[in-house]
Amino acid sequence: MDTQLYDTVIVGGGPAGLNGALYLGRSRRRVLLIDSGDARNMAAGVMHNVLTNDGVDIADFRARSRAQLGAYDVTFRDDEVVSAHGEDDHVVVTTKESGTFRARTLLYAAGVRSVLPPVPGIADLWGKSVFECPYCHAWEVRERPFAVYGGTVPSECLASTLTVWSDDITYLPGRRELPRDERDLLAAAGVPVRAGGVAGLEPHPDGVRVAFEDGGGAQYGALFLHLDLEPRTEPLRPWIDTPDLESVQTDDRGRTSVPRLYVAGDLGRNMQQAAMAAASGGLAAMAVNADLIREDRPGSLPAPPPPAAPR
Numbered sequence: 325m326d327t328q329l330y331d332t333v334i335v336g337g338g339p340a341g342l343n344g345a346l347y348l349g350r351s352r353r354r355v356l357l358i359d360s361g362d363a364r365n366m367a368a369g370v371m372h373n374v375l376t377n378d379g380v381d382i383a384d385f386r387a388r389s390r391a392q393l394g395a396y397d398v399t400f401r402d403d404e405v406v407s408a409h410g411e412d413d414h415v416v417v418t419t420k421e422s423g424t425f426r427a428r429t430l431l432y433a434a435g436v437r438s439v440l441p442p443v444p445g446i447a448d449l450w451g452k453s454v455f456e457c458p459y460c461h462a463w464e465v466r467e468r469p470f471a472v473y474g475g476t477v478p479s480e481c482l483a484s485t486l487t488v489w490s491d492d493i494t495y496l497p498g499r500r501e502l503p504r505d506e507r508d509l510l511a512a513a514g515v516p517v518r519a520g521g522v523a524g525l526e527p528h529p530d531g532v533r534v535a536f537e538d539g540g541g542a543q544y545g546a547l548f549l550h551l552d553l554e555p556r557t558e559p560l561r562p563w564i565d566t567p568d569l570e571s572v573q574t575d576d577r578g579r580t581s582v583p584r585l586y587v588a589g590d591l592g593r594n595m596q597q598a599a600m601a602a603a604s605g606g607l608a609a610m611a612v613n614a615d616l617i618r619e620d621r622p623g624s625l626p627a628p629p630p631p632a633a634p635r
């Protein structure tokens with residue numbers, strides 16, 4: 325067990341955790357950042373919509389951020405947190421390999437997992453020619469034909485949004501019968517529907533080839549879809565009784581209803597984009613810093629606003 329008492333342990337070294345560490349490091353806080361190195365955007369290799377870093381290599385972005393944090397009292401551990409819980413006036417965080425750590429606060433920024441639908445071949449193309457976010461990926465494949473797969477999670481609004489980047493979009497509902505409202509939205513967007521189960525996806529020199537269960541097939545520049553997302557909250561399970569941090573988050577600064585626990589990034593109520601994740605990490609770090617000042621110098625700051633009802 326590390327006997328130091330950190331001001332904050334940050335779980336997650338993506339944009340949220342790294343920016344939280346930057347704010348806290350610059351606030352003269354002693355920070356430990358633990359990261360298991362398997363963020364969900366790694367499949368894409370690069371990141372867009374990040375000012376001065378558009379198209380940046382993700383590993384390089386992380387390495388440069390860590391190097392800059394070297395100026396502050398921020399320690400890194402490449403490890404996986406397996407459990408975290410509160411004890412009196414601190415939190416206890418246990419990792420797979422480097423032991424147990426104590427801190428006055430925990431900033432939890434472990435992100436979410438993308439749950440791909442059970443379509444053969446999709447995992448190999450994820451982040452390469454199969455995407456979820458038009459703002460992150462559509463520019464690179466603009467003006468090519470797109471497929472939008474709505475076979476598992478309805479994606480009609482995604483199809484309508486994509487009309488900005490291509491006027492040749494086909495909606496694939498799989499074996500699902502399209503409800504009226506979904507059909508109406510697609511019709512208004514001018515997006516035709518190709519019914520029938522999807523047998524699998526294969527790489528194609530121009531993007532992706534979709535094989536249909538009825539024997540047909542078609543090539544597209546890219547396939548877009550909405551996904552189910554799983555919050556990566558397993559280590560908190562003994563401490564909080566719900567994996568749904570959205571309902572635990574009480575304000576826009578990442579405070580939660582659990583004392584000493586803060587949340588940032590793709591978890592909680594945040595828009596799931598790198599710049600937004602980074603911003604929420606900064607906000608949460610400011611909340612952590614203010615709450616530590618409140619604890620150390622009672623009465624020196626007004627109380628934070630009362631908890632908001634879950635959205």
Ligand SMILES: Cc1cc2nc3c(=O)[nH]c(=O)nc-3n(C[C@H](O)[C@H](O)[C@H](O)COP(=O)(O)OP(=O)(O)OC[C@H]3O[C@@H](n4cnc5c(N)ncnc54)[C@H](O)[C@@H]3O)c2cc1C
Pocket residue numbers: 335336337338339340341358359360361362363364365366367368370371372373374403404405406433434435436438450451457460461556559588589590591595596597598599601602
């Ligand atoms: C394929 C793909 C491409 C994307 N492209 C873009 C893009 O171009 N532009 C954009 O703005 N957004 C993009 N996004 C979204 C963006 O990646 C996320 O919004 C952003 O990374 C969220 O940052 P975060 O810090 O919350 O989480 P993450 O970046 O996911 O980082 C979380 C970190 O926590 C670590 N972690 C998780 N559990 C534990 C644990 N138990 N112990 C220790 N560490 C743990 C993980 O290893 C990971 O490094 C993309 C998403 C995907 C899936």
